[in-house]
Amino acid sequence: MSVFQATTSAPVNIACIKYWGKRDNTLILPTNSSLSITLSQDHLRSTTTARADPTFTETTLWLNGKVEDIKSGGRLERCLAQLKKMRRERIEAKDPNTPKLSEWNLHVASFNNFPTAAGLASSASGFAALTSSIAALYGLSSFDPSKPSVSSPSELSLVARLGSGSACRSLFGGFVAWEVGSSPTGEDSLAVQVAPQEHWPTMHALICVVNDAKKGTSSTSGMQRTVETSALLQHRIKNVVPARMQAIEKAIKDKDFDSFARITMADSNQFHAVALDTAPPIFYLNDVSRSIIAVVEELNRVSYEKTGHLVAAYTFDAGPNAVVYTESRNVKQIIEIIVRYFPQVESSPFPDPFNLFSGSQPAAAPLPEGFNENVAKVWEVGSVKGLIHTKIGDGPRILAESEALLASNGLPKVLV
Amino acid sequence: MSVFQATTSAPVNIACIKYWGKRDNTLILPTNSSLSITLSQDHLRSTTTARADPTFTETTLWLNGKVEDIKSGGRLERCLAQLKKMRRERIEAKDPNTPKLSEWNLHVASFNNFPTAAGLASSASGFAALTSSIAALYGLSSFDPSKPSVSSPSELSLVARLGSGSACRSLFGGFVAWEVGSSPTGEDSLAVQVAPQEHWPTMHALICVVNDAKKGTSSTSGMQRTVETSALLQHRIKNVVPARMQAIEKAIKDKDFDSFARITMADSNQFHAVALDTAPPIFYLNDVSRSIIAVVEELNRVSYEKTGHLVAAYTFDAGPNAVVYTESRNVKQIIEIIVRYFPQVESSPFPDPFNLFSGSQPAAAPLPEGFNENVAKVWEVGSVKGLIHTKIGDGPRILAESEALLASNGLPKVLV
Incomplete structure (x- = not known):
């Protein structure tokens, strides 16, 4: 008997224009559009294998080798229901000989290659991988722009959005907008690609993983x-974000890093400003985050004075970790400045995927001329507990059978 | 020959609706109205002695015993010029026999009884004391509401405002509004008393002086x-502050602490939100400040659940220090909770001006039932380096000759 199974991976995305606020909590419809960069799956990814089988007695999801509870009426169930409906209407209804996968239970195994301790939200890549694996299993998408598909990535982004808002942006590579939409059903609140990764391949990202004792407020609540x-939020939604979306799309199309950086930093700060303007106030940035901001701002100030251009753009999601966007030629210098202020634990070597340091650990280099070294103190070792260097990347990938997370018996290869 | 000399003291004020933004940098005209509470001069004050003498060869100001540079065209000179004009027009022009003090040079000595290290802005009380001492010297004000005056405290607030915006609010005791005004000359941008201290005498304040390694951005720049x-600032100015001013004035008139506290905390947070929404962003709150906020919010949450009422309102100016407003009956409990999370240095005993602890140092008491102790960590000793307990107070006071800061020779009694 045939095995109906597909394995895909999906990327992490980090927003430059932030999503903060829902107008519909069930359909996960946002109060404003947002825009993100998809990060390379060569470094950070969620991988999911989905199998449908008439002998499965129930639908089960294993996340990192552990069974997850599928809540009735919950987000996961809404994603599955939507994918089954698409399979039924677009495939099975048109060809009575097609196996009725939509009626079979599923086994789904998902794995994030980055630890929870990295402080990166895994829900975006996770729900994008879940959606894309089942879409592949159901024959809904070829995940190849050169081949025809039953559904487009934007359509699948609607499904991923039901799982976790920002997951919809992980259905594309490159620069991705999530359009706010206006329909109460959410049909127009979907992701679109603003530019593919090839448009601006030198866009790199340095993730500074900040040590944080305290668990912050969940982004949903x-x-x-x-x-x-x-x-202040309504003013941001109505009067600030629409203009910023236009401006950053133009900056991306023009590969205008200065404008891109200014808008990205301003929007990160404004997101944290409206979080602070909340009762009780919400703080995600801590003193280490503030120091990273001070160092990047000073680096930009010095660079701007010398060259008229900026070199880096920080952005912070709902936590203290910084993501610093920069063009590839500047990454080495930025890492050297970061490790000067935030010395790294020797036991956690920098992976250096682009071989900037030829096998050695990055060391603090002299500061650029004119750089005011007192913008931040030198923090104790481990205040920034890790650095991840990655770059802009592509959308979900269909993986080979050999990469499947389910064994031939339909159970996860790795269980915890 | 007669000595023409006057000594006054003036209070510190701490805003509940924050002043942030000028529409005129020379006249110091604000972009929005603000409202403050005047703190008692029994604990925190600036004292100033002003003397006019035809033999003085120049006008000199000593601040805490050190000569201050009086910049030509600077803020201090503008205050002096305005007071001389009032003396000339209202006193000297009307009685040719009056000595022409406005034509004589001045010696002015000013002293703050709180150290700079307390982190309290001294410019408000300082310019209020300067203005009131010269006004008293010039016979412009009796500083006694029961006696007639040539000028009102609101008129003098216009002068103090030229020195430092928030100084205008220190010309009154109790609850004081600084009205934004609309005139380009600034004549209607003055302070008015919303309610005297006797209206709500149980309003106390606990200042938590936070250790801060780094000097923040000056409030002017x-x-x-x-x-x-x-x-976001323009939205705050046009759409948020006017309604808050009305609401907090009503809360004060009704002695409605819950509304007062909610508005005060929201406005402090919004001020820091617009500071963060600035390019480059401005941070005044640090991790210790955040912990104070978390502790006060938790105390209010527990109290609200039990009694339906709040007990405390934090507010932060352009620095990390918290001022916690509360009614007198709650101060002891709040101090005990603060010292639990922020243990005090034993060598800096709490002055305890209201004798809450009968001569002992405040000790950490058990938390109220239902209080989630994990809202903050217990900080290292000295993170909050001092606590100042004070209460609502009166406006500028005329002091006795014996309190003068100038000796009979016209020079400061204490020089540094």
């Missing part, structure tokens, strides 16, 4: 509280 | 940058 209590 | 770059 935090954004809800901001919508309910912030006196 | 910071607010200028916010005006130029924040996308």
Whole structure:
């Protein structure tokens, strides 16, 4: 008997224009458009294998080798229901000989190659991988722009959005907008590609993983509280974000890093500003995050004075970790400055995927001329507990059978 | 020959609705109205002695015993010029026999009884004391509401405002509004008393002096940058502050602590939000400040659940220090909770002006039932390096000759 199984991987994305606030909590419809860069799956990815089989007695999801509870009426169930409906209507209804996968239970195994301790939200890549693996299993998508597909990545982004808002942006590579939409059903609140990764392949990202003792407010409950209590959020939604979306799309099309950086930093700061303008206030940045901001701002100031151009753009999601976007030629210098202020634990060697340091650990280099070294103190070792260097990347990939996470018996190869 | 000399003291004020942004940098005209509470001069004050003498060869100001440079065209000179004009027009022009003090040079000595290290802005009390001492010397004000005066405290607030915006609010005791005004000359941008201290005498304040390694952005340059770059400030100015001013004045008139506290905390947070929404962003709160906020919010949460009422309102100016407003009956408990999370240096005993602890140092008491102790960590000793307990107070006071800071020879009694 045939095995109906597909394995895909999906990328992490980090927003430059931030999503903060829902107008519909069930359909996960946002209060404003957002825009992100998809990071390379060569470094950070969620991988998912989905199998449908008439002998499975129930649908089961293993996340990192551990069974996850599929809540009735929950986000996961809504994603599955939507994918089954698409399979039924677009494939099975048109060809009575096609196996009725939509009626079979599923086994789904998902794995993130980055530890939770990295402080990166895994829900975006996770739900994008889940959506794309089942879409591949159901024959809904070829995941190859040169081949015809039953559904487009934007359509699949609608499904991923039901799982986790920002997951919709992980259905594309490159620069991706999530359009706010206006329909109460959410049909127009989908992701579109603003530019593919090939358009600006020198866009790199350095993730500074900040040590944080305290668990912050979850983004779901935090954004809800901001919508309910912030006196500034509505102004941001109506009057600030629409213009910024246009401006950053233009900056991306023009490969204008200065404008890109200014908008990205301003929008990160404004997101944290509306979080602070919430009752009770929400803080995601800590003193280490503030120091990273001070160092990047000073580096930009010095660079701007010398060359008229900026070199880096920080952005912070709902946590203290910084993501610094920069063009590839500047990454080495930025790493050297970061490790000067935030010395690294020797036991956690920098992986250096682009071989900037020829096998050695990055060392603090002299600061650029004119750089005011007192913008931040030198922090104790481990305040920034890791650096991840990656770059812009592509959308979900269909993986070979050999990469499947389910064994031939339909159970995960690795269980915890 | 007669000595023409007057000594006054003036209070510190701490805003509940924050002043942030000027529409005129020379006249110091604000972009929005603000409202503060005047703190008692029994604990925190600036004292100033002003003497006019035809033999003085120049006008000299000693601040804490050290000569200050009086910049030509600077803020201090503008205050002096305005007071001389009032003396000339209202006193000397009307009675040719009055000595022409306005034509004589001045010796002015000013002293703050709180150290700079307390992190309290001294410019408000300082310019209020300067203005009131010269006004008293010039016979412009009796500083006694029951006696007639040539000028009102609101008129003098216009003068103090030329020295430092928030100084205008220190010309009154109790609850004081600084009205934004609309005139380009600034004549209607003055302070008015919303309610005297006797209206709500149980209003106390606990100042938590936070250790801060780094000097933050000055408020003058910071607010200028916010005006130029924040996308949210104009919305705050036009759409948020006017309603808050009305609401907090009503809360004060009704002695409605819950509303007072909610508005005060929201406005402190919004001020720091627009500072963060500035390019480059401005941070005044640090991780210790955030922990104070978390502890006060938790205390309010527990209290609200039990009694339906709040007990404390934090507010932060352009620095990391918290001022916690509370009614007198709650101060002891709040101090005990603060010292639990922020243990005090034993060598800096709490002055305890209201004798809450009968001569002992405040000790950490058990937390109220239901209080989640994990809202903050217990900080290292000295993270909050001092606590100042004070209460609502009166406006400028005329002091006795014996309190003068100038000796009979016209020079400061204490020089540094």
